[in-house]
Amino acid sequence: MTENWNEIDRFAKDLIHHAGETIKNSFKDKLSIESKSNANDLVTNMDKEIEQYFVKEIRRYNPDHKILGEEGYGDQVTSHEGTVWIVDPIDGTMNFVHQQRNFAISIGIYHNGIGMLGYIYDVVLDELYHAHKGNGAYMNEEKLKPLKPVPVSEAIFSINATWITPHEKVPYQIFGPIVHDVRGTRSYGSAALELAYVAAGRLDGYLTMRLAPWDIAGGKILIEEVGGVVTNLQNQTHSLLGKDSLFAGNADVHNEIYQNYLQGKL
Numbered sequence: 001m002t003e004n005w006n007e008i009d010r011f012a013k014d015l016i017h018h019a020g021e022t023i024k025n026s027f028k029d030k031l032s033i034e035s036k037s038n039a040n041d042l043v044t045n046m047d048k049e050i051e052q053y054f055v056k057e058i059r060r061y062n063p064d065h066k067i068l069g070e071e072g073y074g075d076q077v078t079s080h081e082g083t084v085w086i087v088d089p090i091d092g093t094m095n096f097v098h099q100q101r102n103f104a105i106s107i108g109i110y111h112n113g114i115g116m117l118g119y120i121y122d123v124v125l126d127e128l129y130h131a132h133k134g135n136g137a138y139m140n141e142e143k144l145k146p147l148k149p150v151p152v153s154e155a156i157f158s159i160n161a162t163w164i165t166p167h168e169k170v171p172y173q174i175f176g177p178i179v180h181d182v183r184g185t186r187s188y189g190s191a192a193l194e195l196a197y198v199a200a201g202r203l204d205g206y207l208t209m210r211l212a213p214w215d216i217a218g219g220k221i222l223i224e225e226v227g228g229v230v231t232n233l234q235n236q237t238h239s240l241l242g243k244d245s246l247f248a249g250n251a252d253v254h255n256e257i258y259q260n261y262l263q264g265k266l
Contacts, residue, residue: 003083008109009117009132015057016105019050020123023090027100044097047071050089050105058085070214078241080113086217086240092190100124106192108217110240118221120196129196129222137199137225144200146227149252152260155204157182157253158194163209170209174265178207178257191246195219198248199226205249205257207233213240219248229254233266 026046051071058067062083067074069087077084085107090096092103101124109117118137120129129144131137137144157178164175179185186203188194191211197203199222217240220230232238233245235258247254247262 003111003116005116005132009130011061012107012109012117012119013128013130015054016107016119016121016128019053019089019105020121020126022046022053023050023096023105023123044090044093046096047090047093048073051087054085054087054089054107068213070212080110080240082112084110086110086214088192088214088218091192091215092188095189102188102193103190104192104196106214106218108219108221108240110217113240115217115221115224118218118225120192120218120222122193122196127196129199131199131222131225133221133225135225137222139196139200144222144226147201147250150204150250152178152181152253152256153183155182155250155253156184156186156202157249158186158188158197158203158206160187160208163207171266174261175207178261191215192219195223195230195248198228198250199223201226201250203249205247205253207245207247207257209233209245210243211246212243213238216240216244216246223248227251231258233262235263 023046048071051069051073055067055073058065066077066084068077088106090103091106095102105121107119108115116133118131127139129139163170164172164179194206198206216238223230229251230248233247238244
């Protein structure tokens with residue numbers, strides 16, 4: 001069956017804005033906070049509630065669509081055959097808990113493995129980054145410009161301090177020279193926002209050792225629509241079925257850093 005992508009786009013935006021209002025209205029309420037894989041891997045009642053909302057509404061809209069969600073309320077997705085929604089209800093939960101800002105809703109909609117629609121919604125700033133394959137990327141109604149070439153020496157690069165300090169499972173010695181050679185570094189605590197900022201040209205590159213499909217799916221579509229590149233640290237395409245490293249950026253920055261700092265070292 002042929003999908004009506006314009007209709008799905010309108011439906012997805014309505015869901016996202018409704019979910020955003022629900023999240024903002026929750027700020028005055030006491031959160032129920034739990035830990036997942038470790039004490040700093042937080043999940044709240046709102047993460048669960050928002051994902052359940054997306055799952056319910058998407059299944060009502062089209063029960064043939066599959067859903068891969070962070071909190072596990074969707075389907076056990078083992079392939080990207082058909083139409084698959086990849087959903088992170090709140091990316092940056094630690095920021096949500098501690099700051100009530102610097103978090104986002106992230107959704108990527110893929111059809112037979114091809115990214116068709118991507119969304120990252122900064123709930124507090126009411127900034128919706130969105131892209132429809134072949135039609136460019138936008139922040140609200142403003143079209144994002146194609147990314148311009150930037151040398152590494154002038155790049156603003158996003159990397160978490162975890163990856164450049166001693167760690168038995170991380171090749172931190174490889175990443176240190178990048179930090180010294182770029183113009184500046186940032187870390188926002190939300191992979192979705194960092195990918196949106198790459199798409200918008202606010203960041204020139206973003207590198208991290210371990211992300212899940214729902215962290216990557218929406219931002220990948222946005223960045224590719226403005227001429228950027230999204231791979232893992234081995235310069236390979238993500239399967240979006242399991243966890244992987246991530247290296248996203250302006251095409252020039254991505255190429256220069258991969259060739260001069262990463263290639264053959266990981």
